[in-house]
Amino acid sequence: MNAVELRDAAVTRGAKLIWRDATIDVAAGSISAILGPNGAGKSTLLHALLGLVPLSEGSLEVLGRAPHRGDARVGYMPQTRRDGDQHLSARDYVGLGFDGTHFGWRRTSTSAKDQAVRDALRVTGASAFASQPLRTLSGGQRQRVALAHAMVFRPELLLLDEPLAALDLAAQAEIVDLINLIRHDTGATIIVVAHDLNPLAPIVDHVVWIARGQVRSGPTDKVVDEGVLSDLYGHPIEIIVTPRGRRVIVGLEEEFAHPHPHPHTGARVHEAAHEHFAEFYREQS
Amino acid sequence: MSLWFLLSLAFVQHAYYAVTVVALAAGAVGYFVVLRRQAFAAHAIGHVGFAGAAGAVLLGLSPVLGLLGFCVGAGVLIGLGGATLDDRDAVVGVTLTAALGLGVLFISLYSGYADATYSILFGQILGVTWGDVVLVASVSLVVLVALSFIYRPLLFVSVDPASAVARGLSERALSLAFLSLLALTTVVAIQIVGVLLVFSLLVAPAAAAEQLTNRPRRALLLSMAIALVSSWLGIFLGVWLGGPVSFWITALAATSYLGARLGAFGKRRETAMGVA
Numbered sequence: 001m002n003a004v005e006l007r008d009a010a011v012t013r014g015a016k017l018i019w020r021d022a023t024i025d026v027a028a029g030s031i032s033a034i035l036g037p038n039g040a041g042k043s044t045l046l047h048a049l050l051g052l053v054p055l056s057e058g059s060l061e062v063l064g065r066a067p068h069r070g071d072a073r074v075g076y077m078p079q080t081r082r083d084g085d086q087h088l089s090a091r092d093y094v095g096l097g098f099d100g101t102h103f104g105w106r107r108t109s110t111s112a113k114d115q116a117v118r119d120a121l122r123v124t125g126a127s128a129f130a131s132q133p134l135r136t137l138s139g140g141q142r143q144r145v146a147l148a149h150a151m152v153f154r155p156e157l158l159l160l161d162e163p164l165a166a167l168d169l170a171a172q173a174e175i176v177d178l179i180n181l182i183r184h185d186t187g188a189t190i191i192v193v194a195h196d197l198n199p200l201a202p203i204v205d206h207v208v209w210i211a212r213g214q215v216r217s218g219p220t221d222k223v224v225d226e227g228v229l230s231d232l233y234g235h236p237i238e239i240i241v242t243p244r245g246r247r248v249i250v251g252l253e254e255e256f257a258h259p260h261p262h263p264h265t266g267a268r269v270h271e272a273a274h275e276h277f278a279e280f281y282r283e284q285s
Numbered sequence: 286m287s288l289w290f291l292l293s294l295a296f297v298q299h300a301y302y303a304v305t306v307v308a309l310a311a312g313a314v315g316y317f318v319v320l321r322r323q324a325f326a327a328h329a330i331g332h333v334g335f336a337g338a339a340g341a342v343l344l345g346l347s348p349v350l351g352l353l354g355f356c357v358g359a360g361v362l363i364g365l366g367g368a369t370l371d372d373r374d375a376v377v378g379v380t381l382t383a384a385l386g387l388g389v390l391f392i393s394l395y396s397g398y399a400d401a402t403y404s405i406l407f408g409q410i411l412g413v414t415w416g417d418v419v420l421v422a423s424v425s426l427v428v429l430v431a432l433s434f435i436y437r438p439l440l441f442v443s444v445d446p447a448s449a450v451a452r453g454l455s456e457r458a459l460s461l462a463f464l465s466l467l468a469l470t471t472v473v474a475i476q477i478v479g480v481l482l483v484f485s486l487l488v489a490p491a492a493a494a495e496q497l498t499n500r501p502r503r504a505l506l507l508s509m510a511i512a513l514v515s516s517w518l519g520i521f522l523g524v525w526l527g528g529p530v531s532f533w534i535t536a537l538a539a540t541s542y543l544g545a546r547l548g549a550f551g552k553r554r555e556t557a558m559g560v561a
Contacts, residue, residue: 050451070453078447086320086444089499093444100441101452104434133499150448 002061003028003157003189004049009058011044018044020057022215024208026191028156031183033200034193036210037252042193043079045210046159049191050076063156070101075155075188077146079162090137090145091130094120097149120152123185124178140171144178151182158182160192164199172199179203197224224249291524299413300530303421304516307473308486310425312512313432314470315491316505317463321443324488325374326363326464329381330471331483333359336388338405338475343395348405349420352472359384360468364461408479408531410520421473428466435462440501477516478531486512489538493545511541 002025010020018041026032034042047053048060051067060066063073075097086093094117121127126144129137137145143163151158160179164172180203183190194200197207207223209216211232216223223229224247229237237251291297318327337355338348359380366376404412413421432439442449442459450456467487474483490511494504519534 052451069451074451076448076451078445078451081445081447087495087499087504088444088501092499092501096437096441096444097448100437100449101454102437131499149445 001028005061007059009055012056017213019210019213019215024217028189030205031203032191032206033204034208035197040210042210043161046161073156075150075158077150077160086134089131094148094152097152116152120148124148139166143175154186156188158188158190162193176200288525296411299418300410300520302418303413304477306422306425307477308512308516309509310428310470311474311486312490312509313505314467315487316508318487319491319495326377327487328484329377330356330359330468331480332381333384334475335480336384339388339391343391356468356472360464364464406479406481408477410477410530424469424473428469432466478534482531482535485535485538489542493542496545496549
């Protein structure tokens with residue numbers, strides 16, 4: 001069974017085409033990575049799955065139904081959040097993920113909520129700092145709390161927008177392990193938007209690569225392929241397999257946008273430089 | 286005249302009733318003003334209210350009507366123009382200055398006694414009538430009931446708008462609802478502390494409470510309590526020692542914030558040294 005079925009889809013914003021001819025099948029229980037340069041429309045794809053952005057062509061089914069905003073089976077961790085300067089505790093923030101959409105005076109069952117929040121904090125390894133105000137947490141701790149917030153109501157599909165952004169390599173590896181743990185713990189289908197396949201490669205089953213308005217989707221080996229990527233980028237891409245079985249992807253540096261503000265720090269990283277040094281490789285296990 | 290005699294006078298009693306309900310509403314709404322970083326909008330709505338009151342006086346109407354119309358209007362305008370938390374400073378600024386300009390015009394056209402204007406600017410807590418008390422109490426009650434109804438979604442959308450919207454909440458509708466409640470609270474708070482000082486009841490108690498606890502519900506209740514105590518003590522000191530009640534209330538509210546900052550700072554130092 002597929003958690004996501006996208007057929008011949010296109011999305012436009014105003015007159016601008018974001019991407020088209022997208023056909024994506026995501027198997028239930030799998031982990032997928034959405035990759036591609038900045039501004040390619042990776043977050044837009046998540047927004048389409050959330051029902052926030054309509055398709056201009058094609059069809060989309062999410063968990064067997066047309067996507068709709070507020071689907072209680074879909075969890076979402078946005079890229080930019082304002083939790084960084086809040087006084088409220090991590091536990092209270094995670095609690096909002098459980099019953100934050102409920103209006104009125106009807107009290108949620110406190111024990112059910114407490115149990116769900118405790119479980120989410122435990123799975124994400126955030127129990128130790130659950131009582132601290134969000135504004136005192138480190139970047140890695142904040143990502144754990146945000147993951148707990150996104151999965152506390154046990155969604156069947158979990159959409160994560162750049163969960164590894166602004167983290168150092170050690171923290172990235174921890175969050176990747178955590179994403180895998182959440183899959184095993186909840187059985188959720190997980191889709192991750194990322195800049196770099198490297199840290200995610202060990203857990204990813206399926207890759208969606210977006211560039212130049214086009215989308216390629218399939219098992220990692222089928223998409224991370226010289227022919228497929230060369231066709232997608234419109235110039236030769238080489239993939240070098242290192243003696244230890246890792247792959248370095250060369251040629252992506254030609255595809256870059258303008259200086260782009262970093263999503264968290266606001267620092268302007270020149271995309272050309274960024275892409276030039278980015279080496280996409282994959283552990284061959 | 287003994288202090289107890291002064292405190293038993295009808296106008297002082299009215300002041301106590303009015304200030305009690307206003308402080309509770311302002312303390313509760315203020316928590317979200319601080320949480321949502323909307324102090325500028327709160328400030329602007331108060332000043333817009335001044336223009337409304339001046340206009341009403343000019344037309345021979347009750348200033349409260351002008352306050353109500355202009356404050357709620359400004360709240361709706363700010364809510365519609367700056368629906369997301371990111372693009373509203375400009376909207377607030379333009380609304381504020383346009384209304385203040387109107388206020389200047391209304392005052393220049395008004396040739397009567399400027400007392401009404403003065404009381405709008407600085408409040409007239411000891412001139413509150415029984416009718417005022419009833420009005421202020423009903424509005425405050427409406428605000429508190431409505432706020433408790435939208436409490437959780439408003440908290441969610443204030444802390445994490447992107448995921449709240451994905452989970453089905455409307456940021457625009459909640460923002461509009463909140464700004465309307467803020468406008469209503471401002472209208473009644475202006476009766477007590479005036480346009481220039483309305484801020485003190487809306488921001489200082491909540492900012493103090495935020496320093497003292499990281500539980501949202503507790504912070505909201507604490508903010509209400511600080512607003513209440515500042516107001517009660519303010520009237521008492523005004524009656525006992527003299528001086529404008531508005532001054533005492535704002536001074537106490539500011540002091541509570543300062544105290545909370547110092548307390549929080551001391552606690553952090555203690556924790557840091559405990560760890561080291």
